[in-house]
Amino acid sequence: MLHSKEGTIRIGVAFDVPPPWGPELTRARAESGDPQAATIPAHVTLLGPTEIDPDQLSAVEEHLAAVAADHHAFELLLRGTGTFRPISEVVFVAIASGISECELLAREISAIDALTVPRAYPYHPHVTVAQDVPPDALDRIFEQLATFEARFPVGGFTLFTHTGELRSANARWHPQRDYELPEP
Numbered sequence: 001m002l003h004s005k006e007g008t009i010r011i012g013v014a015f016d017v018p019p020p021w022g023p024e025l026t027r028a029r030a031e032s033g034d035p036q037a038a039t040i041p042a043h044v045t046l047l048g049p050t051e052i053d054p055d056q057l058s059a060v061e062e063h064l065a066a067v068a069a070d071h072h073a074f075e076l077l078l079r080g081t082g083t084f085r086p087i088s089e090v091v092f093v094a095i096a097s098g099i100s101e102c103e104l105l106a107r108e109i110s111a112i113d114a115l116t117v118p119r120a121y122p123y124h125p126h127v128t129v130a131q132d133v134p135p136d137a138l139d140r141i142f143e144q145l146a147t148f149e150a151r152f153p154v155g156g157f158t159l160f161t162h163t164g165e166l167r168s169a170n171a172r173w174h175p176q177r178d179y180e181l182p183e184p
Helices: 021-031 054-069 099-109 135-144
Strands: 009-016 043-052 074-083 090-097 126-131 149-154 156-163 172-180
Touching: 009 054, 021 126, 021 135, 043 054, 043 099, 043 126, 054 099, 054 156, 054 172, 074 099, 074 126, 074 135, 090 099, 090 135, 126 135
Parallel strands: none
Antiparallel strands: 009 043, 009 156, 074 090, 074 149, 090 126, 156 172
16 A cells, blocks of 8 residues: 555554664665665564554554563574565565564564554565666665675664655655563
8 A cells, every 4th residue: 555544644663774784775775776765774674564543553552562571682684685576576685593583573563453454475574675676776786785794683673654655755754662672
């Protein structure tokens, strides 16, 4: 869905890839010609764009706080590239370690009625580095980042709200609230 339904708000949940790797991946995304690089920093999505009624926001925030309290901080290892082609014109940096933690968080985050909606694709944690760009640009970034590697701690996630149309120049994700994952 590209437009928010009237009377709803669009939310998402993610954690950013920290410096110096996040800015490096965002720069590579911009160099691929992906216009979303200008407004969306490198991140791992835990809940993709989801429409909710505004009166559900406080319940969602409470739910996210409970999910965060039930999980621990973990280490994430990004290594190499992957693609969803031919299903979707996307190249991504792969998660080599920390996949299970991302999957568990994503499953529990979406386990509230307000967030239980049909998804076009099964959840696969990754960092998008090119989307909906010409095939040669996808091939180029796939090769360019094939040896990319980064290891960093994930100490929390963020609830975002969205304004504008998805994938448009006026689209913006706004951080609403951070949720800390306790140390193990």
